[in-house]
Amino acid sequence: xxxxxxxxxCSRIMQTYLVRKFKDKFAYAVCLACVIxxxxxxxxxxxxxxxxxxxxxxxxxxxxxxxxxxxxxxxxANSIQGTLILIGLTSLIGxxxxxxxxxxxxxxxxxxxxxxxxxxNNILAQFPSIVIGIFAYLTIVLLIGSFSPLAGAIALAIIxxxxxxxxxxxxxxxxxxxxxxxxxxxGIRRWRTIMSIVLVSAKNxxxxxxxxxxxxxxxxxxxxxxxxxxxxxxxxxxxxxxxxLTLRIWRLALxxxxxxxxxxxxxxxxxIIIVLSLxxxxxxxxxxxxxxxxx
Amino acid sequence: MIGMNKELLSVSSKERVNQTxxxxxxxLNAWFGTKQxxxxxxxxxxxxxxxxxxxxxxxxxxxxxxxxxxxxxxxPSAKVSGKVFLDGVDIYSKNVDPVIVRRRVGMVFQKPNxxxxxxxxxxxxxxxxxxxxxxxxxxxxxxxxxLEQAWLWDEVKDDLDKPGASLSGGQQQRLCxxxxxxxxxxxxLLDEPTSALDPIAASKIEQLIVSLKRDYTIVIVxxxxxxxxxxxxxxxxxxxxxxxxxxxxxKIFSNPREELTENYIAGRFG
Amino acid sequence: xxxxxxxxxxxxxxxxxFFKYILGIISGLVVLTLFFMVLELFRHSLPVLSxxxxxxxxxxxxxxxxxxxxxxxxxxxMVTSVIAIVVGVPxxxxxxxxxSEMAPNFIRTxxxxxxxxxxxxxxxxxxxxxxxxxxxxxxxxxxxPLSKYLGFLPIFQGEPFGLDILTAGLIxxxxxxxxxxxxxxxxxxxxxxxxxxAAYSLGATKWEVIRLGVxxxxxSGIVGAAILGLGRAVGETMAVTMVIxxxxxxxxxxxxxxxxxxxxxxxxxxxxxxxxxxxLHPNALVGVGLILFVLALTVNLFAQVLVxxxxxxxxxxxx
Numbered sequence: 001x002x003x004x005x006x007x008x009x010c011s012r013i014m015q016t017y018l019v020r021k022f023k024d025k026f027a028y029a030v031c032l033a034c035v036i037x038x039x040x041x042x043x044x045x046x047x048x049x050x051x052x053x054x055x056x057x058x059x060x061x062x063x064x065x066x067x068x069x070x071x072x073x074x075x076x077a078n079s080i081q082g083t084l085i086l087i088g089l090t091s092l093i094g095x096x097x098x099x100x101x102x103x104x105x106x107x108x109x110x111x112x113x114x115x116x117x118x119x120x121n122n123i124l125a126q127f128p129s130i131v132i133g134i135f136a137y138l139t140i141v142l143l144i145g146s147f148s149p150l151a152g153a154i155a156l157a158i159i160x161x162x163x164x165x166x167x168x169x170x171x172x173x174x175x176x177x178x179x180x181x182x183x184x185x186x187g188i189r190r191w192r193t194i195m196s197i198v199l200v201s202a203k204n205x206x207x208x209x210x211x212x213x214x215x216x217x218x219x220x221x222x223x224x225x226x227x228x229x230x231x232x233x234x235x236x237x238x239x240x241x242x243x244x245l246t247l248r249i250w251r252l253a254l255x256x257x258x259x260x261x262x263x264x265x266x267x268x269x270x271x272i273i274i275v276l277s278l279x280x281x282x283x284x285x286x287x288x289x290x291x292x293x294x295x
Numbered sequence: 296m297i298g299m300n301k302e303l304l305s306v307s308s309k310e311r312v313n314q315t316x317x318x319x320x321x322x323l324n325a326w327f328g329t330k331q332x333x334x335x336x337x338x339x340x341x342x343x344x345x346x347x348x349x350x351x352x353x354x355x356x357x358x359x360x361x362x363x364x365x366x367x368x369x370x371p372s373a374k375v376s377g378k379v380f381l382d383g384v385d386i387y388s389k390n391v392d393p394v395i396v397r398r399r400v401g402m403v404f405q406k407p408n409x410x411x412x413x414x415x416x417x418x419x420x421x422x423x424x425x426x427x428x429x430x431x432x433x434x435x436x437x438x439x440x441x442l443e444q445a446w447l448w449d450e451v452k453d454d455l456d457k458p459g460a461s462l463s464g465g466q467q468q469r470l471c472x473x474x475x476x477x478x479x480x481x482x483x484l485l486d487e488p489t490s491a492l493d494p495i496a497a498s499k500i501e502q503l504i505v506s507l508k509r510d511y512t513i514v515i516v517x518x519x520x521x522x523x524x525x526x527x528x529x530x531x532x533x534x535x536x537x538x539x540x541x542x543x544x545x546k547i548f549s550n551p552r553e554e555l556t557e558n559y560i561a562g563r564f565g
Numbered sequence: 566x567x568x569x570x571x572x573x574x575x576x577x578x579x580x581x582x583f584f585k586y587i588l589g590i591i592s593g594l595v596v597l598t599l600f601f602m603v604l605e606l607f608r609h610s611l612p613v614l615s616x617x618x619x620x621x622x623x624x625x626x627x628x629x630x631x632x633x634x635x636x637x638x639x640x641x642x643m644v645t646s647v648i649a650i651v652v653g654v655p656x657x658x659x660x661x662x663x664x665s666e667m668a669p670n671f672i673r674t675x676x677x678x679x680x681x682x683x684x685x686x687x688x689x690x691x692x693x694x695x696x697x698x699x700x701x702x703x704x705x706x707x708x709x710p711l712s713k714y715l716g717f718l719p720i721f722q723g724e725p726f727g728l729d730i731l732t733a734g735l736i737x738x739x740x741x742x743x744x745x746x747x748x749x750x751x752x753x754x755x756x757x758x759x760x761x762x763a764a765y766s767l768g769a770t771k772w773e774v775i776r777l778g779v780x781x782x783x784x785s786g787i788v789g790a791a792i793l794g795l796g797r798a799v800g801e802t803m804a805v806t807m808v809i810x811x812x813x814x815x816x817x818x819x820x821x822x823x824x825x826x827x828x829x830x831x832x833x834x835x836x837x838x839x840x841x842x843x844x845l846h847p848n849a850l851v852g853v854g855l856i857l858f859v860l861a862l863t864v865n866l867f868a869q870v871l872v873x874x875x876x877x878x879x880x881x882x883x884x
Contacts, residue, residue: 020770027772031667034659035676038746041739042683045694052697101592108585110371113593120596123865126793128800130830131602131861134837134854138605158598165592178408182471185366186422186478187398191584196425200412219687222802222830226837246689246803253693253807261697268690279685283678392579 049268056266066232066248072259076267078234079248082149083218083274085235086228086244089153090217094160095210099199101161102168102206107194109169118169125162132158133223141227147241151227156217163213164206171205172198204285211282215275221246245271317342317482317512318363323377325358325367332358334536336377340529345504345513347527347544349520351564355536356516360484363514364400365393381482398426401480405487407467409459409474416455418470422478437477444510445473446503465496469503476507483507485515489522501526520560524548532556603858610852613845618852624814626836626846633849635829637817639856641730642828644819645805646798648734653741653798654791660742661749661790666775677747684743692807695736700727700808703735708823723823726810731822733809737801741794748793748872752786753779789871796864799830800857806831829857 060075067074101121105114124132136155141147175198183193199206221244224230229241230251236242245267252264318340325333332355340346348356361367362375365386378385386396409418417424419438428434438455442448447469451462459470468488475483485504489497504513505526517523523530524544531541532555540547540556551557558564613633621634660680664673708725715721723729756779764778780787810825817827827835833850840846 020773024770024772027775028667031659031663034656035663037656038660038683038739038742039679041694041699042679042686044698045686045690048694048698049690097591097594100588101595104585104588104592108588109592113589116596117592119866119869120599122869123862124595124599126796126861126865126868128802128830128857128861130800130802130833131606131854131858134833134851135598135602135605137837138609138851139601158595161595165595176408178404178406179410181366181369181402181404182408182410182474183421183425184369185364185397185402185404186425186474187394187396188422188425189394190581192425194584197410197421201410203412215685219685219689221687221689222834225834229838246687249689249693250803250807253696264693268693271687272690275685275687276682279682283681 046272049265049272052262052265053267053269056262057269061263061266065234066263069255070257072257074263076245076248076263076270078231079243079245079267080270081235082228082231082243082247083245083271085149085242086152086156086224087214087218089149090156090160091210091214093153094157094213095164097157098161098164098209098213099168099206102165102209103172103194103199105165105169106172107198121162121165124158125166127159128222129155129159129220130222130225133226136223137226144239146239147227147229148239149228149235149242150238152224152242152244155223155227156220159220159223160213160217163216164209167209167212168202168206171202171209174205175201208282208286211278211285215278215282218278219246219271219275221250245274315342316340317382318514319380320362321378321380323359323362323379324375325355325362326374327370328372332536333362336538338531338538338541340512340514342512343508343510344528345508345515345526346529346531347523348514348516348531348533349518349523349559350533350539351559352518354533356518356533357486359533360402360486360514360516363482363484364397364402366397366402368393398422398478399480400482400484401475401478402484403468403471403475403486403488406491407464407471409462409467409470411458411460413459414456415451415459415462415470418459419473419477421474426478437479438473441473441477444476444507445469446499446506447473463496465492465499468492468496468500472500472503472507476511480511482512482514485513487516487518490518497522520548532559534559603855606851606855606858610848610855613849613852614855618849619856622815622818624817626840626844626849628841628844631845633845633852634814635832635849635853635856637812637815637819638827638829638832638853640819641809641817641826642799642830642857642860644730644822645734645737645809645826645828646795648731648822649737649741649798650791650795651738652735653738653794654745656738657742657745657790657794658749658787660746661753662775662780664746664750665753666771666779677750680743680746683739684747688740688801688803689807691736691740691804695732695804695808696728699736700732703727703732707731707735712823719820720822722821725823726825728808728810728825729823730809730819730826733805733826733828734822736804736808737798740801740804741797744797745790745794748790749783749787752783752790752872755786756782785871785874789868789874792864792868792871796861796868799864800861802830802834806834811835829853833857 060073062075063077064075065078066076101117105118108114109117132155136151140151140154179197179201180193183197184190224244224247228244230247231241231243249264249267249271252260252267316339320336320338323333323336324331336359348359350356358367363379367373367375375387379387381396381399384391410421413421416438419441420434423434423437439448442451447466450466459467462470489500492500501522504515507513515527527544529542530544530547532539532547534555540551540553542552547556548560551560618633618635619639620636621632622636623632623634625632664677668676704725704727708727708731711721712725760778760782761774764774769777805828809827809831811831812825812827819826833853836846837850840850
């Protein structure tokens with residue numbers, strides 16, 4: 001074209017080039033801004049929880065239950081206890097089921113049934129936890145006629161199982177087939193091969209999944225509302241209401257007292273430390289697995 | 296069937312009477328999905344000898360030996376028909392448990408595959424432990440004997456607690472041989488056992504294999520014709536899933552009956 | 566020894582088959598759970614299910630004059646989720662692009678880690694932060710200016726207060742960012758490099774490469790990621806409950822972003838423990854749960870299919 005030769009044309013190409021260059025820089029800036037916008041809430045949450053929560057922490061906070069509503073003082077020991085009991089009960093139900101179904105999917109799940117199970121797990125992993133809570137209420141709480149830590153644990157197990165199933169399946173699939181063959185060639189039975197050779201080789205991935213799932217259920221609130229209800233007291237049996245950190249935070253935040261808010265922030269600090277440390281630990285574990293796999 | 300000597304090839308009948316057949320196949324066919332990998336294989340493998348299986352890649356060498364210990368059927372979509380007799384009993388008959396077959400017919404793979412989470416000791420003992428043998432003294436004994444048989448004992452006797460993966464490639468392969476020997480098999484199948492190793496390590500494994508002939512029946516798959524010529528007593532040539540020729544190794548390499556075999560050995564294809 | 570003695574008799578069901586079937590049954594438990602969930606929700610909400618339930622606006626649990634209409638809460642869920650998508654998805658996409666196409670390696674690892682931590686923070690802590698901190702940011706930096714300059718628009722009617730539909734939507738936007746960003750990032754990384762090289766060879770700048778070679782290729786996967794985010798927003802309970810203002814009945818109709826509202830999930834969380842078991846109130850709340858179940862199931866199924874098609878790898882790789 002003629003304009004390519006004349007001077008004005010050159011500057012036009014130059015102009016478009018500059019515009020394109022500017023667009024390029026601008027897009028970079030926008031993307032970076034998105035990152036910053038997302039990091040601000042995390043920074044603010046960590047900062048506020050620490051700032052407002054630290055003053056609440058003292059001996060009484062960790063060893064006593066709450067006092068009557070409106071009366072300052074007291075602690076959240078019963079809530080911490082409740083959360084720990086829930087983690088224990090849920091793991092008791094969810095870990096074996098999750099691992100075993102992960103094994104099924106990885107080793108035998110290459111069929112239609114496996115596909116359905118995988119799809120169901122994927123749906124449940126993203127499912128509104130409050131609906132799962134209602135389900136546990138309708139089946140367990142109505143059945144035994146009382147709010148119960150067991151109902152809470154079953155609801156949380158339904159949340160936990162898909163996470164463990166998925167991570168177990170993925171880690172087992174990373175175990176090279178040559179190991180299965182080596183073992184089978186020794187005349188070791190399939191189930192033995194899977195449990196003693198394959199699962200052991202995938203140990204880190206499985207443990208990561210368990211830790212991630214615990215970190216997730218420890219922070220769940222909604223399904224606990226209709227299953228364990230919340231309580232002023234320490235654990236008093238499987239057919240009695242129980243407290244949990246998350247429920248306590250929610251109830252305290254809605255009370256119109258300053259002391260309650262401070263205690264709430266304190267409880268939030270404890271919860272976030274539990275959840276994030278489990279989460280970070282799990283991720284560090286996975287990273288070291290990748291290093292090991294290179295060996 | 297092309298070029299098969301029904302009289303079991305050129306081994307003199309006198310010799311044949313004196314030798315027992317450890318494994319015999321009868322019209323063995325194998326498939327992956329709809330692709331047929333083995334076509335009507337009839338082969339008789341002599342006890343306490345080394346039989347090499349050669350042929351271009353993709354000809355079904357590995358499939359053949361994987362049919363001999365029922366490993367082939369572990370691949371999804373894999374199928375087998377025909378019979379394989381181990382000491383006269385068809386291992387594919389209904390009442391035979393493949394797990395028992397695999398204990399009697401051990402296997403060593405192309406790439407060394409020690410169990411990465413286990414120590415050297417545990418690797419060798421794995422087959423026994425997972426089959427329920429717990430007696431420590433007996434385990435110690437078998438582990439030592441197997442490692443000695445695999446010419447590894449002197450190199451690792453002070454490091455039995457180290458992970459199996461810490462050994463060199465050649466040592467790992469000998470560890471895998473020791474692991475296979477520990478369950479006291481009668482037959483040892485080797486699927487290109489030296490192809491992932493350097494020449495020095497490979498030659499050591501070759502010598503080891505020859506030394507094992509006294510106690511075991513050995514079938515080795517190799518793509519390396521010199522190796523077949525060096526170690527084996529009998530050689531089978533496979534081409535496109537068919538057994539083209541099977542004879543005494545010296546005969547195959549000096550005066551093959553079939554033109555295909557000759558071309559292959561002369562390096563004209565594959 | 567008789568040769569046959571070397572082979573002990575085999576039973577019709579081997580140990581390995583037994584093992585396999587047991588595992589199959591265990592892994593089928595989740596399918597059974599989902600099935601019973603529908604059944605139970607349906608059974609218990611049957612007494613209230615009707616067109617009036619879905620399209621009514623009045624909510625009165627007092628025995629004798631009971632009336633349950635959940636339209637305002639359905640709309641509340643939709644409006645807050647739409648805000649979350651409109652605000653959250655572009656930000657997530659920006660993050661995904663930055664992480665997969667622009668960031669140097671060491672920043673990429675750290676940043677992905679931080680974004681994933683955002684997903685790990687419990688919902689109730691988002692709620693706490695929303696109630697005491699974020700609400701004032703929204704009021705002072707967003708609502709007051711909007712009301713000053715665009716206050717004539719119907720959606721910006723009312724006194725900015727901070728505990729309203731807008732705040733709930735924005736906090737949902739923050740909460741879906743980790744999900745949408747990490748899935749989008751996976752989708753972008755699944756785009757074959759030949760696409761990028763083709764664009765580069767035409768003399769494209771980095772941004773043009775991303776726009777032409779990468780984004781157009783990954784479009785449907787990104788839509789899938791967004792819908793996955795929608796699924797999370799629809800069912801999110803605690804954070805919303807704590808900042809949305811919890812209006813009831815016709816007052817909860819989301820006519821303005823500056824109004825207190827209510828979502829289906831927040832309604833259940835607020836009222837479940839106060840419902841009189843002799844009334845239909847619990848049944849109505851279970852009915853809300855059923856609608857929420859159907860909504861979440863549809864959204865999730867749709868998203869799974871879209872994302873899988875793009876990633877084309879083993880299912881379950883989507884976090």
